Amino acid sequence: MQAATVKEEKVHRPGDDGPPKRVWPRNLALALGTAALTFLAFKLAQPSPDGATDRSGPAASATVSAAPSATVTASAAPSAAAGRPQVPLDQAFPAEVKIASGALYTKVGATTLASCTEPDSVGPRLAAMIEQGKGCVSEQVALYKDSENNQFNLAVFTMRDPKDTVRLVTELTMAFDDFEVGAQAPPPTAGLRTLPPDSGMIQAFTGSGRAMIVCLGQWSDGRSDGRQQLVDRLSPLQDAIGKTVFAYESQH
Numbered sequence: 413m414q415a416a417t418v419k420e421e422k423v424h425r426p427g428d429d430g431p432p433k434r435v436w437p438r439n440l441a442l443a444l445g446t447a448a449l450t451f452l453a454f455k456l457a458q459p460s461p462d463g464a465t466d467r468s469g470p471a472a473s474a475t476v477s478a479a480p481s482a483t484v485t486a487s488a489a490p491s492a493a494a495g496r497p498q499v500p501l502d503q504a505f506p507a508e509v510k511i512a513s514g515a516l517y518t519k520v521g522a523t524t525l526a527s528c529t530e531p532d533s534v535g536p537r538l539a540a541m542i543e544q545g546k547g548c549v550s551e552q553v554a555l556y557k558d559s560e561n562n563q564f565n566l567a568v569f570t571m572r573d574p575k576d577t578v579r580l581v582t583e584l585t586m587a588f589d590d591f592e593v594g595a596q597a598p599p600p601t602a603g604l605r606t607l608p609p610d611s612g613m614i615q616a617f618t619g620s621g622r623a624m625i626v627c628l629g630q631w632s633d634g635r636s637d638g639r640q641q642l643v644d645r646l647s648p649l650q651d652a653i654g655k656t657v658f659a660y661e662s663q664h
Contacts, residue, residue, distance in 0.1 A: 522554035535592035546573035612636030621661035
């Protein structure tokens, strides 16, 4: 079984922007934020020569460095992996994520959706790609905010076949200006703005084993400038969540 960690990266610059793609209302107060900006990262890695893996266990509150932290491990055969449950929701999305710089991300909410292909949670292209493969165990979503109320959405798709993870991340990045995962509208009690559909957004994909993580980032006011600065804020949270999820995949 091929083992791979996938992290897709590409930049869609403001001058290339077209009209907003779509807005999806959903019964979980989720909506797609179409964007003026797109960021995706690509990295395909093989296991380290010594076969070392990161076996550190997750905690209720995680403190990590901003350096890339996903460790590639051998994937289980699809027949064995397909029946395993997804990472527990609170383990995937801790209440707080604190990075080495001192920056703190606070979870606003998280849930496990009824399926990975609901039309109000993913776009038709992603739904079709999931259905073309061996299927998906679950989609789990969370909304985080930082100290300045910038918004960061994460979705973990646990596939039944690890090969589908590589395929999905690779194919999605080929249409890097297409947003196929809905962003969460914050609940009224969160003290966050519900951003309009033409707000600026960055998007990143990463994957290992059965798990694909889709990350979205938006400034608190929805502005479209400062793309690199927003990338710099999203990446540590993406790495922290990825480290926990991928460690779970490597151990189960």
